[in-house]
Amino acid sequence: xxxxxxxxxxxxxxxxPEAYYNISAAERKVSLAVGAASLAYGLRHxxxxxxxxxxxxxxxxxxxxxxxxxxxxxxGRNSARAGDRGRSRQGPQRFxxxxxxxxxxxxxxxxxxxxTRLPTFMRFITEVRPAGGNRTHWVAEGPWAERTGRLEWxxxxxxxxxxxxxxxxxxxxSDVEQRGEIRFRATARGTEVxxxxxxxxxxxxxxxxLGRFMNTLSKEAARADLRRFKQLMETGEIATNxxxxxxxxxxx
Amino acid sequence: xxxxxWHGAGDLRVDSVSDxxxxxxxxxxxxxxxxAICGSDLHLYSGFVPGMREGDVxxxxxxxxxxxxxxxxxxxxxxxxxxxxxxIGCGQCHFCERDLWSLCDNSNPNAGVAEKxxxxxxxxxxxxxxTLGGYAGGQAEYVRVPYADVGPLRVPDALDxxxxxxxxxxxxxxxxxxEACALEPGDTVAVWGCGPVGQxxxxxxxxxxxxxxxxxxxxxxxxxxxxxxxxxxxxRPSETGxxxxxxxxLRDMTGGRGPDACIDAVGMEAHGFGxxxxxxxxxxxARMETERPIALRQALMACRKGGTVSIPGVYGGFxxxxxxxxxxxxxxxxxxxxxxxxxxxxxxxxxxxHGDLDPGFVITHRMRLEDAPEAYNLFRDKREGCIKxxxxxxxxxxxxxxxxxxx
Numbered sequence: 001x002x003x004x005x006x007x008x009x010x011x012x013x014x015x016x017p018e019a020y021y022n023i024s025a026a027e028r029k030v031s032l033a034v035g036a037a038s039l040a041y042g043l044r045h046x047x048x049x050x051x052x053x054x055x056x057x058x059x060x061x062x063x064x065x066x067x068x069x070x071x072x073x074x075x076g077r078n079s080a081r082a083g084d085r086g087r088s089r090q091g092p093q094r095f096x097x098x099x100x101x102x103x104x105x106x107x108x109x110x111x112x113x114x115x116t117r118l119p120t121f122m123r124f125i126t127e128v129r130p131a132g133g134n135r136t137h138w139v140a141e142g143p144w145a146e147r148t149g150r151l152e153w154x155x156x157x158x159x160x161x162x163x164x165x166x167x168x169x170x171x172x173x174s175d176v177e178q179r180g181e182i183r184f185r186a187t188a189r190g191t192e193v194x195x196x197x198x199x200x201x202x203x204x205x206x207x208x209x210l211g212r213f214m215n216t217l218s219k220e221a222a223r224a225d226l227r228r229f230k231q232l233m234e235t236g237e238i239a240t241n242x243x244x245x246x247x248x249x250x251x252x
Numbered sequence: 253x254x255x256x257x258w259h260g261a262g263d264l265r266v267d268s269v270s271d272x273x274x275x276x277x278x279x280x281x282x283x284x285x286x287x288a289i290c291g292s293d294l295h296l297y298s299g300f301v302p303g304m305r306e307g308d309v310x311x312x313x314x315x316x317x318x319x320x321x322x323x324x325x326x327x328x329x330x331x332x333x334x335x336x337x338x339x340i341g342c343g344q345c346h347f348c349e350r351d352l353w354s355l356c357d358n359s360n361p362n363a364g365v366a367e368k369x370x371x372x373x374x375x376x377x378x379x380x381x382x383t384l385g386g387y388a389g390g391q392a393e394y395v396r397v398p399y400a401d402v403g404p405l406r407v408p409d410a411l412d413x414x415x416x417x418x419x420x421x422x423x424x425x426x427x428x429x430x431e432a433c434a435l436e437p438g439d440t441v442a443v444w445g446c447g448p449v450g451q452x453x454x455x456x457x458x459x460x461x462x463x464x465x466x467x468x469x470x471x472x473x474x475x476x477x478x479x480x481x482x483x484x485x486x487x488r489p490s491e492t493g494x495x496x497x498x499x500x501x502l503r504d505m506t507g508g509r510g511p512d513a514c515i516d517a518v519g520m521e522a523h524g525f526g527x528x529x530x531x532x533x534x535x536x537x538a539r540m541e542t543e544r545p546i547a548l549r550q551a552l553m554a555c556r557k558g559g560t561v562s563i564p565g566v567y568g569g570f571x572x573x574x575x576x577x578x579x580x581x582x583x584x585x586x587x588x589x590x591x592x593x594x595x596x597x598x599x600x601x602x603x604x605x606h607g608d609l610d611p612g613f614v615i616t617h618r619m620r621l622e623d624a625p626e627a628y629n630l631f632r633d634k635r636e637g638c639i640k641x642x643x644x645x646x647x648x649x650x651x652x653x654x655x656x657x658x659x
């Protein structure tokens with residue numbers, strides 16, 4: 001390549017493990033306790049009874065440790081509830097995270113206020129386009145979307161205090177109920193930025209595709225989005241360990 | 253291109269991989285002319301550093317010629333000959349702006365993983381696990397260098413590769429370790445480990461005016477080098493014995509006070525003696541601790557009251573039986589960290605140009621990049637008097653031959 005060629009921006013990585021948690025937190029604890037006890041019994045006693053106890057105990061222990069049950073998977077049973085570490089979440093999910101960015105609040109505010117730029121650093125948000133007035137149209141695509149289609153919604157700005165905060169929320173009839181807020185606070189160490197994201201099934205109804213989408217959400221994921229915003233604002237680019245442009249585009 | 257790839261503990265191969273490209277606007281791509289194996293690469297080779305994946309390209313000490321630059325790299329031209337700091341710094345975050353380059357906020361794309369392990373993430377490093385960024389290293393024919401507008405330093409043609417290559421890591425690393433000791437006239441410095449970093453720590457301690465240097469190691473040629481190059485006084489752990497005996501020996505060599513400053517240039521794979529040695533070997537092998545912190549234990553126990561323990565040696569996770577009581581009750585100062593290489597590049601290049609030090613003295617082996625697996629074994633097993641291996645890709649050697657032929 002010639003030096004100085006125009007470059008495509010690095011794509012935010014979109015790979016994520018399949019969500020597979022299907023046991024509630026309480027059930028996991030019981031599984032683990034009973035499993036460990038029978039495993040210990042099995043290992044000490046041997047014989048037909050011991051072997052049975054050992055194998056059952058091993059299965060229960062594994063189930064408790066991982067939060068995933070193959071039997072549940074086969075039976076289509078799922079006892080995981082909102083807030084359980086393993087997810088398959090039914091209720092609203094809210095994530096709040098903070099980073100300090102070495103730029104002035106007004107610079108950060110101005111960049112964020114143009115929502116069409118969010119896809120450059122927000123994982124799974126592939127497009128945000130103006131939809132008239134203070135509305136924007138959002139498109140989310142990820143590993144869940146290949147078979148089941150993308151999620152789309154319109155959002156409107158609900159609060160806009162220049163250089164301090166922006167809040168937005170999805171409008172009625174969206175695929176997902178989404179609320180967000182970004183706050184900027186100048187300190188002696190730079191601008192403290194707080195990102196607050198909430199996702200919920202519209203009217204509490206969880207479709208399969210939305211369930212899979214919700215399973216990809218986490219505080220870590222929100223933090224990673226905010227970190228890429230920081231990288232972009234401080235260095236003008238998003239850090240990548242890719243070695244080729246194809247790798248960077250593929251999000252490897 | 254050819255590159256040295258990690259395939260698991262004790263399994264390195266020279267593979268053919270895709271040539272790196274400029275991806276971000278501040279990137280450059282180098283054609284590597286010389287690279288070296290670092291003692292810390294051996295921790296990867298032994299499989300004690302978490303976050304390695306099959307196929308990872310190793311190498312964080314390298315230099316070469318710029319063959320491509322992104323649109324934002326205005327300070328480098330294609331054809332420039334540069335050395336590259338092994339710590340990757342963006343130059344624009346809170347830490348880089350304060351010259352704390354190895355703490356860069358932005359260069360680790362896997363910062364979330366590092367935050368889980370250490371609370372906060374340091375900078376990314378070349379070829380040093382996915383926890384520290386997952387960047388491909390420079391034991392290869394080509395390498396992608398991010399933030400090339402603030403990292404690489406052009407080196408004068410008058411200095412050859414062997415003289416400037418170690419600006420990338422071990423010279424600044426030893427220098428930072430010695431600087432951290434805040435030496436005063438009359439001070440005695442004890443250095444655990446006479447590998448390349450130990451050697452540069454001793455050389456730098458002399459620059460900072462150390463009165464006496466005690467070199468601790470069991471490998472004869474390394475001790476000899478310490479005595480020859482830095483007029484150090486040798487001390488062999490195999491002759492003194494366990495930690496308590498080592499403390500006694502050091503006290504007896506320093507008028508009953510203990511060394512004023514202690515430098516641990518060994519890190520996570522120290523060799524212990526007797527019960528202590530077995531304890532750490534077994535616990536580390538069972539992954540019940542990630543370190544064998546024998547050198548650090550000895551340094552903390554031996555250091556004089558109010559002294560400084562400086563740790564350039566690499567640690568990754570959790571260590572057992574550290575004498576916290578010695579640290580607290582003797583009011584010790586601990587200084588450590590990956591090296592802020594960018595901070596030292598220019599001043600140390602000036603030292604080399606000035607003739608204060610020729611860093612090439614540590615090189616014992618010059619080999620082809622293609623022979624890296626054998627070179628790693630020589631270095632790990634300390635065979636054939638191996639202290640430092642410099643590798644050159646066959647393609648870089650051909651360039652050089654052409655150049656010589658052309659003259």
